[in-house]
Amino acid sequence: MMQKLKRYIFDHFESHFIFTILISVVLINFFVYSKIAFLNFYYLPIMLAGYYLGRRTAVLGAFFTILMVWVFVIADPENYYAHEEKFHMYFHLTVWAGFLMLTGWIIGGLKEKLAFTDKLREELAHEKELLDISNRRLNEYSSTLETKVSARTRELEQEQGTVESLKTRVEDILFSVIDSKVARLMIEGKLRNEKRQISVLFSDLKDFTQYSDRNPPEKVIHELNSYLGEMEDCITQFYGHIDKYIGDGIMVEFGAPVKYKNHSILAVLAALTMQERVEKTHPQWKMRVGIATGLAVVGLLGSKRKSYSCIGDTVNLASRLEELCELGEVYIDHNTYMIVQQFFHVSRVRSVSGKRETDKIIEAEIQSLQQLLNQNPNDLNMMYALGQAFFKKRAASAAMEVFEKIIKLDPDHIEAREGYQEAKKNRDEYEKIAIRGKSERVAIYRVTGIKDPLMDRNKIPRYVYDQYTPLFSNIQLPVELVHASEAVDGTLGHGKTVALLSYALAERLGLSHKEKEELLIAGYLHDLGKMIVPHELRGGHRPLSKTEQALFHKHPEESTRLIKQLGYDSQILLNYVKSHHEYFDGSGYPERLKGEQIPLGSRILSIANDFDTLTSRRKNQEGLNYQNAVRELQKKTKTGKYDPQCLAALIQLLNLQTAPPYQLASH
Incomplete structure (x- = not known):
C-alpha cells in the first residue's frame, strides 16, 4: 500500500x-x-x-x-x-x-x-x-585457444608444405625444359626479340651414332646423360645458355639471354673446359667444337611450344666450323679471334683436311732458317729463303712480312717484290677456307690453350717468371671458378699475376713462409666477390653512381665469405683479402683503415693489384710496360695511396736501374 x-x-x-x-x-x-x-x-x-x-x-x-x-x-x-x-x-x-x-x-x-x-x-x-x-567468455575461449592455434598452425604448415612442394615440382619441371635465366626473364617480362652480338657454340661427338647402334639403349642413354651432365656444368659455369641438344651435339649461346659483354671469352673458356672434361671423364670419345661471333636474331621461337633460340649467319658459321673441326680441338672464326687472341694461344688453320706430310719438312726448314737469321739478321738471301718457305707452307701473311722486310733493306730486290705480290694474290686462297653456305672464304683459327699471363714481359721480367712460376704447381686452386669470374670483366689471368707478385714482394719484405703461402692464395682469389656485382657494372665501362659504388665496395667482404665457403679458414688469409682495397692514406674501403692499421699482406695485395691493372690491356688500350707502371705507382705513393716500403720492394723485384725514392723497412 x-x-x-x-x-x-x-x-x-x-x-x-x-x-x-x-x-x-x-x-x-x-x-x-x-x-x-x-x-x-x-x-x-x-x-x-x-x-x-x-x-x-x-x-x-x-x-x-x-x-x-x-x-x-x-x-x-x-x-x-x-x-x-x-x-x-x-x-x-x-x-x-x-x-x-x-x-x-x-x-x-x-x-x-x-x-x-x-x-x-x-x-x-x-x-x-x-x-x-566478456571476461567470462574470453576466459572460456582462452582455455581452448592454445589448442585451436596449435591445430590451425599444423593445418597452415601442411598447406604451406603442400604449396612449397608444388612450387618446387613446377620449378623443377620448368627449369628442366627451359633455362632458369630464360624462365625468370619471361616471368619478369624482360625477354625481348632482338638482333644482338653474341657468340654461338656447337659441339659434337665423333662416331656416337655407331656407339649407340652397338650398345643397349639403357647404356647409351646413361652414358649420354652422364656426358651431357658434365658438359652442362662446363657451360653454365661460364654463363652459357644451352639452346638445345641435337642427339649428342649441343648448341649454346653466350651473351644471350643475359647480355655479357665478354661473351667470346666465356665461350672459348667453356669450349676448352669441355674438351678437358671429355678427355678426363669420357676418354673413349672425341669431341669437336666450333665457335662464331657476330649478330644474330634472338628470341622465343615457336607457336605453342616456345623455346629461346637464335638464327642467322653467325649460327650457320658456328655449325660449319664444328663440322670442319679436327677431333679434340676448338675452331673459332675471325670475329672471335680478334677478341680472344689476347688471352688464348691461337693459330691459323690452313687446311681442313689435316696437316700435310710436307708441312713437317717445311716447318723444320723454317725453324732452321729462323735460328740462322738470329745470328745474322740482315742476310737477305736467308730472309728470302725464309719467305719462300712460309709461302710453301701456305702462310701467305708471314711470307709477306718477310718479303716486306727485304724490300725495306733493298728496294731493288726484284725476287722479293715478286714474292710479295704472289703471296698477296694467294693470301685469301691459302689462309681462308671455303665454307658451304658462305660466298667468300673464311679465316679459321684453332684455340690450343690459355696464355700464361706471367709470360707477358711488359709485366713480369723473365728472371721473376723463372724464379716464382713453380709455386703454382705445388698448390691446388679453383682455377675454373676464378677464370669464370675474371672473364666477365675481361681480366683473365689477373689473379695469377697478383698472386705471384704478392708472394715475391712478401719474400722481399721478410714475411714468414706461412704468410707468403697465405698471400699467394689471397692474391689468386681476392676478386671472387665481384660475382655479387651485376656484370654490366664490371670492367669500368662507365662511371658508377653512388649506389652502384656502394654495391661494388662490398666485394672484398663478399670475397672473404666465398673463400671461407671454399674451405680456406685461415684468418690471416681472410684479413688480407678483406682489406686489399684499403689505402695507406685511409681513403680505401670497406673500413677506411689507415697506415699500420692495414695488414702488411693487404698493402702488398693493393700495390700488386694496381700494378697488374696498369700493365694490362683494358678498354681497347694497351697496358703500360712495367717501368712506366712503376712511375705511376710512385706518383700515387707520394700522395699517400700506397705503403712506400711495398713500392720499394716492387722496384727491387723488377730490378729497375732508377734509384727508388723509398727504402725497404727491416722485418
Missing part, C-alpha cells in the same frame, strides 16, 4: 507541487497574520521541486509563487506593511523573490548533476556487467 502511494506521489509530483503552492499562498494570505514571516515557508516546496522535478520546474514554480504573492500584495498591501514602512516591505519582498528564484536554480542544478552522476553510475554498472560477461 505504501509503495503504491509512494509511486503515485512521485508519478504526479508536479501536479502536487502546483497544488501545494496554490493552497499555501491562499492559506497564508487569508489566514496567517504575519505574512512576511511565512514567506520563508515557500523555500520548502521550491527546494523539493528543484530536487525532484529539476531546475526548470523549480524556477518556474518560484516565479509562479512570487507572482501569486505579488498579486495578493497589490490587492491588499495593508496586510503586508502594517508593522513596517511600505518601502521596506517592497524591498523585503524583492530580496525574498530573488533568493527564492536562486534557490530553485541552485537546487535544480544540483539535482541535474546528481542525475548525471546517477546516469554515469548506471552506465558504468552496465559496462561492468558487459565486461564481466
Whole structure:
C-alpha cells in the first residue's frame, strides 16, 4: 500500500507541487497574520521541486509563487506593511523573490548533476556487467585457444608444405625444359626479340651414332646423360645458355639471354673446359667444337611450344666450323679471334683436311732458317729463303712480312717484290677456307690453350717468371671458378699475376713462409666477390653512381665469405683479402683503415693489384710496360695511396736501374 502511494506521489509530483503552492499562498494570505514571516515557508516546496522535478520546474514554480504573492500584495498591501514602512516591505519582498528564484536554480542544478552522476553510475554498472560477461567468455575461449592455434598452425604448415612442394615440382619441371635465366626473364617480362652480338657454340661427338647402334639403349642413354651432365656444368659455369641438344651435339649461346659483354671469352673458356672434361671423364670419345661471333636474331621461337633460340649467319658459321673441326680441338672464326687472341694461344688453320706430310719438312726448314737469321739478321738471301718457305707452307701473311722486310733493306730486290705480290694474290686462297653456305672464304683459327699471363714481359721480367712460376704447381686452386669470374670483366689471368707478385714482394719484405703461402692464395682469389656485382657494372665501362659504388665496395667482404665457403679458414688469409682495397692514406674501403692499421699482406695485395691493372690491356688500350707502371705507382705513393716500403720492394723485384725514392723497412 505504501509503495503504491509512494509511486503515485512521485508519478504526479508536479501536479502536487502546483497544488501545494496554490493552497499555501491562499492559506497564508487569508489566514496567517504575519505574512512576511511565512514567506520563508515557500523555500520548502521550491527546494523539493528543484530536487525532484529539476531546475526548470523549480524556477518556474518560484516565479509562479512570487507572482501569486505579488498579486495578493497589490490587492491588499495593508496586510503586508502594517508593522513596517511600505518601502521596506517592497524591498523585503524583492530580496525574498530573488533568493527564492536562486534557490530553485541552485537546487535544480544540483539535482541535474546528481542525475548525471546517477546516469554515469548506471552506465558504468552496465559496462561492468558487459565486461564481466566478456571476461567470462574470453576466459572460456582462452582455455581452448592454445589448442585451436596449435591445430590451425599444423593445418597452415601442411598447406604451406603442400604449396612449397608444388612450387618446387613446377620449378623443377620448368627449369628442366627451359633455362632458369630464360624462365625468370619471361616471368619478369624482360625477354625481348632482338638482333644482338653474341657468340654461338656447337659441339659434337665423333662416331656416337655407331656407339649407340652397338650398345643397349639403357647404356647409351646413361652414358649420354652422364656426358651431357658434365658438359652442362662446363657451360653454365661460364654463363652459357644451352639452346638445345641435337642427339649428342649441343648448341649454346653466350651473351644471350643475359647480355655479357665478354661473351667470346666465356665461350672459348667453356669450349676448352669441355674438351678437358671429355678427355678426363669420357676418354673413349672425341669431341669437336666450333665457335662464331657476330649478330644474330634472338628470341622465343615457336607457336605453342616456345623455346629461346637464335638464327642467322653467325649460327650457320658456328655449325660449319664444328663440322670442319679436327677431333679434340676448338675452331673459332675471325670475329672471335680478334677478341680472344689476347688471352688464348691461337693459330691459323690452313687446311681442313689435316696437316700435310710436307708441312713437317717445311716447318723444320723454317725453324732452321729462323735460328740462322738470329745470328745474322740482315742476310737477305736467308730472309728470302725464309719467305719462300712460309709461302710453301701456305702462310701467305708471314711470307709477306718477310718479303716486306727485304724490300725495306733493298728496294731493288726484284725476287722479293715478286714474292710479295704472289703471296698477296694467294693470301685469301691459302689462309681462308671455303665454307658451304658462305660466298667468300673464311679465316679459321684453332684455340690450343690459355696464355700464361706471367709470360707477358711488359709485366713480369723473365728472371721473376723463372724464379716464382713453380709455386703454382705445388698448390691446388679453383682455377675454373676464378677464370669464370675474371672473364666477365675481361681480366683473365689477373689473379695469377697478383698472386705471384704478392708472394715475391712478401719474400722481399721478410714475411714468414706461412704468410707468403697465405698471400699467394689471397692474391689468386681476392676478386671472387665481384660475382655479387651485376656484370654490366664490371670492367669500368662507365662511371658508377653512388649506389652502384656502394654495391661494388662490398666485394672484398663478399670475397672473404666465398673463400671461407671454399674451405680456406685461415684468418690471416681472410684479413688480407678483406682489406686489399684499403689505402695507406685511409681513403680505401670497406673500413677506411689507415697506415699500420692495414695488414702488411693487404698493402702488398693493393700495390700488386694496381700494378697488374696498369700493365694490362683494358678498354681497347694497351697496358703500360712495367717501368712506366712503376712511375705511376710512385706518383700515387707520394700522395699517400700506397705503403712506400711495398713500392720499394716492387722496384727491387723488377730490378729497375732508377734509384727508388723509398727504402725497404727491416722485418
